[in-house]
Amino acid sequence: MVDDLNGSNQCKSQMHDWQAELTDRSLREVIEWSCQKFNGHLAFASSLGAEDQVITHVLAETAPKVRIFTLDTGRLFPEAFELIERTERRYKIKIEVYSPSSEEVESMVREHGIDLFYQSVELRKLCCGVRKLQPLKRALQGVDAWICGLRRDQAVTRQDLKVIEWDFQNDLPKISPLWNWTEKELWDYIKAHYVPYNPLHDKGFLSIGCSCCTRAVLPGEDIRAGRWWWENPEHKECGLHSRGDQFARDPFSFTGNTIKPSQS
Numbered sequence: 001m002v003d004d005l006n007g008s009n010q011c012k013s014q015m016h017d018w019q020a021e022l023t024d025r026s027l028r029e030v031i032e033w034s035c036q037k038f039n040g041h042l043a044f045a046s047s048l049g050a051e052d053q054v055i056t057h058v059l060a061e062t063a064p065k066v067r068i069f070t071l072d073t074g075r076l077f078p079e080a081f082e083l084i085e086r087t088e089r090r091y092k093i094k095i096e097v098y099s100p101s102s103e104e105v106e107s108m109v110r111e112h113g114i115d116l117f118y119q120s121v122e123l124r125k126l127c128c129g130v131r132k133l134q135p136l137k138r139a140l141q142g143v144d145a146w147i148c149g150l151r152r153d154q155a156v157t158r159q160d161l162k163v164i165e166w167d168f169q170n171d172l173p174k175i176s177p178l179w180n181w182t183e184k185e186l187w188d189y190i191k192a193h194y195v196p197y198n199p200l201h202d203k204g205f206l207s208i209g210c211s212c213c214t215r216a217v218l219p220g221e222d223i224r225a226g227r228w229w230w231e232n233p234e235h236k237e238c239g240l241h242s243r244g245d246q247f248a249r250d251p252f253s254f255t256g257n258t259i260k261p262s263q264s
Contacts, residue, residue, distance in 0.1 A: 011144075011173055015166050018173070022163045028058055030163060030177040034147060035063045038173075041144035043067040045136065046095065048083050049208060050186055050197050051149030051178050057195045058177075060091035066147075069096035069139045073131035074105065075210035079198050086196045098135040105130055117213060121231055124213075131210075137170065145173040151181050154207065155224045183223065 022030055034042055044059060046052035046068055059066050070084065084095050108116070108130050117124035140146055152161045167174040178186070190197055200208055204216030207224045217226045 012166055015164065015173070018164050019162050025163070027054070027177045027181075028062060030175065031055070031058055031062060031147070034145065034175050034177075035066065038143075038145040041142065042147065043069060043140065043143045044147040045139065046070045047149065047209075048080050048087075048198060049149055050190060050201060051151060051181075053083075053087065053195050053197050054186065054189055055147060055149055055177060056087060056091065056093075057193060060093055064091075064093060067096060067143075068093060069098055071132050071135050071139070072097050072099045073210050074100060075131070075212050077198075077200060077208065077211045077214075079200050080208070083196065083198050090196055096139070098139045100131045100135050104134065115212065117228070118230065124228060124231070133169075140170050140172065143172065145175060146170075147175045147177065149178055150176040151178050151186070153182060153223070155222070 022033060025033065044052075044055060044066055046056060048070055056068060059068065084097070087093070088095055108126065112119070112123055112126070117127045146167070150158055150161055152158055161176060161179050163177070163179045164173055164175045166172075189195070198205070198208055204218075205214060205226060206217045207227050208214055209227055213228050215226045215229055217223065
């Protein structure tokens with residue numbers, strides 16, 4: 001288990017070699033490699049999206065002991081909870097659910113309002129920090145690496161995604177087994193293997209987050225156009241997958257709920 005600074009630095013120094021080693025590997029091979037490399041200290045963060053359901057399908061078949069968890073922000077669609085139940089029944093697994101601190105949520109809402117995210121990008125990121133990033137940090141305690149369902153063609157912010165990268169925010173390797181899959185490959189796999197998925201996908205919701213921050217995508221729009229649709233595309237990350245920028249290194253510093261400006 002990577003439990004000290006030297007171990008962390010060693011992982012960082014190996015990142016380029018690992019990327020080269022995994023670039024041409026299949027989904028299943030990347031997962032098998034990850035299980036061997038981080039034996040017993042690997043976790044999968046599922047957003048319950050189509051990509052995550054495919055990864056869950058493979059994990060259930062090849063590595064059922066890997067922890068699978070999801071984040072309940074308190075603002076999810078009802079269909080998300082139904083999908084958790086269907087997935088657990090189908091694969092005979094348990095998906096751990098992590099929720100935000102009720103005290104932090106109450107304080108944030110009291111200061112900024114329940115729908116603060118519509119006011120500015122900064123307040124939207126504050127909301128994501130309280131409802132997503134803080135629970136994620138708790139969920140990742142004790143792990144040496146984590147898996148997620150990112151793909152390159154999901155958004156402009158992910159076009160240079162690698163199969164494995166260093167997660168600066170959590171100081172861990174982050175593995176994206178579907179990094180180079182296309183939307184067509186994804187749905188072909190789901191249909192071929194009868195993978196359970198959120199029925200909202202059939203109603204135009206290509207990327208699903210909180211109910212208040214997600215709408216159906218219109219014909220010709222980008223996959224993530226329905227997420228935070230009032231923002232410019234380059235801002236459309238919640239912070240879970242920021243990759244090496246200031247937001248990733250220090251997403252929020254709290255004094256109560258007040259965002260503390262970065263010191264430069």
